Amino acid sequence: MWLEVGLIVAAQGLRGELRVKPLTDFPERLTSEGKRLGRSATGDEQTLTLLGGRVQPGKDLYICRVEGVTDRTSAEALVGWTLLVPADERPRLSEGEFWLPDLITARVFRQDTGEQVGVVKDVIRAGNDLLVVGLSGSGKEVLVPFVPELVPEVDVSQGRVVVNPIPGLLNPEQAESE
Secondary structure: OEEEEEEEEEEEOOOOEEEEEEOOOOHHHHOOOEEEEEEOOOOOEEEEEEEEEEEOOOOOOEEEEEOOOOOHHHHHOOOOOEEEEEHHHOOOOOOOOOOHHHHOOOEEEEOOOOOEEEEEEEEEOOOOOEEEEEEOOOOOEEEEEOOOOOOOEEEHHHOEEEEOOOOOOOOHHHHHHO
């Protein structure tokens, strides 16, 4: 299994550097040398050797150098590619911490009734991360902001997430009528 750590969004300058948007809480993966898997939007894959990187001041971007990418044209060819690392290279977490992708397939329960209402289908990384919950029976999906007030309990080992079902959270049509 591979984990996304960065998205190449643009070429930087004329010497082949790349602007990379971090997709990780451990951006040192974008500054340290080593092998990465590069994957294009069409699924093509290539091993890339990261030679180093640095933070671009004032922006949520890193400027990275990749072996063999020495000019703007070759850098532009990698725009849209995702950088990945093997899942077994994940840093150790403290007790009570977990990886957001590990929530995918977790069963979702209501806090008030204990009823299972669905399954986590995906996690969208945003200002506040969002859980994409596939609702049981209806086939619909809802977005649940991943904040303690709405998701007070997570048990990754049991594949269980508990949500506080405020009005409209699990039934958006209901929120519009209230």
